[in-house]
Amino acid sequence: MFAFEPLERPPMRRLAALALVPLIAAQAPTPVKPKTPSEITASAPRTDWREIAAEDLLVFELRGGKKVVMQLAPDFAPVHVANIRALAKAGWWNGSAIYRVQDNYVVQWGNNESDKPFPVGVVAQPPAEYARPAAGLAVTALGSPDSYASRAGFVNGWPVAFHDQEGVANLAHCYAMVGVGRGLSPDTGTGGELYTVIGHAPRHLDRNIAVVGRILQGMEHLTSLPRGTEALGFYKERSSDVPIVGAQLASDLPAAGRPRFEYLGGTSFDAYLHARKNRQDDFFIRPAGGADLCNINVPVRPVPAA
Amino acid sequence: MFAFEPLERPPMRRLAALALVPLIAAQAPTPVKPKTPSEITASAPRTDWREIAAEDLLVFELRGGKKVVMQLAPDFAPVHVANIRALAKAGWWNGSAIYRVQDNYVVQWGNNESDKPFPVGVVAQPPAEYARPAAGLAVTALGSPDSYASRAGFVNGWPVAFHDQEGVANLAHCYAMVGVGRGLSPDTGTGGELYTVIGHAPRHLDRNIAVVGRILQGMEHLTSLPRGTEALGFYKERSSDVPIVGAQLASDLPAAGRPRFEYLGGTSFDAYLHARKNRQDDFFIRPAGGADLCNINVPVRPVPAA
Numbered sequence: 269m270f271a272f273e274p275l276e277r278p279p280m281r282r283l284a285a286l287a288l289v290p291l292i293a294a295q296a297p298t299p300v301k302p303k304t305p306s307e308i309t310a311s312a313p314r315t316d317w318r319e320i321a322a323e324d325l326l327v328f329e330l331r332g333g334k335k336v337v338m339q340l341a342p343d344f345a346p347v348h349v350a351n352i353r354a355l356a357k358a359g360w361w362n363g364s365a366i367y368r369v370q371d372n373y374v375v376q377w378g379n380n381e382s383d384k385p386f387p388v389g390v391v392a393q394p395p396a397e398y399a400r401p402a403a404g405l406a407v408t409a410l411g412s413p414d415s416y417a418s419r420a421g422f423v424n425g426w427p428v429a430f431h432d433q434e435g436v437a438n439l440a441h442c443y444a445m446v447g448v449g450r451g452l453s454p455d456t457g458t459g460g461e462l463y464t465v466i467g468h469a470p471r472h473l474d475r476n477i478a479v480v481g482r483i484l485q486g487m488e489h490l491t492s493l494p495r496g497t498e499a500l501g502f503y504k505e506r507s508s509d510v511p512i513v514g515a516q517l518a519s520d521l522p523a524a525g526r527p528r529f530e531y532l533g534g535t536s537f538d539a540y541l542h543a544r545k546n547r548q549d550d551f552f553i554r555p556a557g558g559a560d561l562c563n564i565n566v567p568v569r570p571v572p573a574a
Numbered sequence: 575m576f577a578f579e580p581l582e583r584p585p586m587r588r589l590a591a592l593a594l595v596p597l598i599a600a601q602a603p604t605p606v607k608p609k610t611p612s613e614i615t616a617s618a619p620r621t622d623w624r625e626i627a628a629e630d631l632l633v634f635e636l637r638g639g640k641k642v643v644m645q646l647a648p649d650f651a652p653v654h655v656a657n658i659r660a661l662a663k664a665g666w667w668n669g670s671a672i673y674r675v676q677d678n679y680v681v682q683w684g685n686n687e688s689d690k691p692f693p694v695g696v697v698a699q700p701p702a703e704y705a706r707p708a709a710g711l712a713v714t715a716l717g718s719p720d721s722y723a724s725r726a727g728f729v730n731g732w733p734v735a736f737h738d739q740e741g742v743a744n745l746a747h748c749y750a751m752v753g754v755g756r757g758l759s760p761d762t763g764t765g766g767e768l769y770t771v772i773g774h775a776p777r778h779l780d781r782n783i784a785v786v787g788r789i790l791q792g793m794e795h796l797t798s799l800p801r802g803t804e805a806l807g808f809y810k811e812r813s814s815d816v817p818i819v820g821a822q823l824a825s826d827l828p829a830a831g832r833p834r835f836e837y838l839g840g841t842s843f844d845a846y847l848h849a850r851k852n853r854q855d856d857f858f859i860r861p862a863g864g865a866d867l868c869n870i871n872v873p874v875r876p877v878p879a880a
Contacts, residue, residue, distance in 0.1 A: 279769040413719035415866035560721035
């Protein structure tokens with residue numbers, strides 16, 4: 269199950285939903301209908317799928333063998349991402365835990381940093397990588413207004429907000445995006461405590477904190493955790509913490525056992541974006557004619573077997 | 575824990591978060607700082623809190639005695655809401671179940687309608703109550719652009735999108751809002767199958783389906799359920815369904831045992847909205863200067879004991 273899997277079927281009545289398969293099978297082809305987002309994704313040519321580099325994939329293993337795969341965003345937070353890679357290589361995540369689950373907000377995990385010093389090579393105070401120069405970013409425009417920025421769009425599959433007056437761009441705090449917990453400024457966080465968004469996009473955090481990636485797979489292992497009962501969703505007892513066995517970069521795993529993912533780009537993504545904004549599936553009676561940045565869900569999938 | 579509880583503390587490092595209480599206690603008062611959203615909520619006068627009518631509160635009881643309280647929205651979908659009240663009065667929800675949990679989308683529940691005929695008084699085909707005339711609605715403007723509508727704002731505590739060209743308004747599909755599952759048009763759904771939003775707002779459903787309310791309390795009992803593994807998040811086995819013991823309107827409960835809720839209105843809500851758009855808490859280094867409709871979280875709380 270993917271965090272970014274296109275959500276194709278609205279809340280239909282159960283009988284109607286179950287009846288849908290035979291219904292479609294019995295229908296005559298209707299070639300005049302525009303393709304749905306999932307049809308576009310399913311029929312996209314191989315050349316429109318872009319593989320994610322193995323050194324940008326970090327695999328967390330939770331208790332019970334559950335895997336959570338995160339994509340790193342070195343183009344947006346290079347020093348924080350370098351920290352996270354160094355932490356992974358040093359085994360720093362072994363024995364860490366998920367200790368905060370706040371409903372409609374975040375799941376947060378890491379180590380108690382005072383008990384577990386950082387390995388050599390980790391920058392204790394990275395720069396405030398909360399935005400970057402917009403220059404040089406090839407963007408597919410969202411084409412709908414954004415409540416938080418001059419404009420919004422997609423850069424190499426990432427949801428990005430642009431602030432034209434300042435000439436900067438930032439990764440948006442959409443569902444499943446991953447940021448770096450920090451203390452009060454001037455602390456910028458190290459990467460040793462991470463969180464992911466499990467509710468409506470808390471975009472007010474944009475440009476206030478380093479966003480370093482997103483969860484590609486295993487999101488449901490995080491979102492279905494019991495909510496913490498203490499203030500801010502912290503678990504009351506340390507025995508409630510969810511143990512993290514460890515984390516490894518895909519590039520450090522044997523080639524045969526590496527997870528591989530790809531995201532949709534090219535003209536297929538353009539068509540997908542257009543179709544998401546103008547839903548014409550049978551269910552819809554009134555296409556929205558627009559969408560907000562965090563309601564697009566860039567298609568991501570495992571690289572199919574050759 | 576409330577669905578609409580203000581989310582006051584961003585993803586801080588654990589040590590920093592835990593250290594915050596003594597830190598504040600030791601600080602000198604700083605009267606020049608604007609109030610934070612939670613300070614505004616905490617200090618709002620009683621007269622700015624508006625109690626929700628008992629006939630607009632529907633209490634679902636899940637297996638294990640867990641309660642989920644829903645607020646009904648008769649001003650937006652009167653026939654669907656009348657159906658839901660009639661279903662509750664007839665005990666129709668007794669023995670129903672949650673049967674669909676799709677990550678970043680919806681939790682859905684109800685009966686298998688073919689097995690359990692509707693009680694007398696339920697309208698089998700309500701009108702398409704997907705939007706209503708905007709005329710007559712007293713709105714507090716959001717004041718930020720909306721990706722799906724001409725403008726957006728709040729009406730009696732509800733998040734509402736306005737389509738000025740058509741002169742209509744609709745309840746927005748924000749987190750925790752409740753809609754009515756339906757089949758393909760012309761089916762409009764009865765109210766016998768409901769869903770609530772558990773992820774980023776699927777606003778493309780706006781004006782395509784009847785929105786009839788929102789979850790005020792117990793949202794965490796729904797959001798933390800295991801995700802369904804079948805297509806669309808349906809549970810594979812009926813044995814995975816989460817039983818619903820029943821549902822009762824608060825107005826049908828003994829006065830002493832009724833849940834009572836109130837939402838923030840008046841000038842306190844105006845101030846809260848302004849503060850949410852311009853966060854100046856210690857943590858924030860760059861206020862957004864805006865917000866999207868579904869990231870406001872109208873404050874709702876149990877009516878305090880007199």
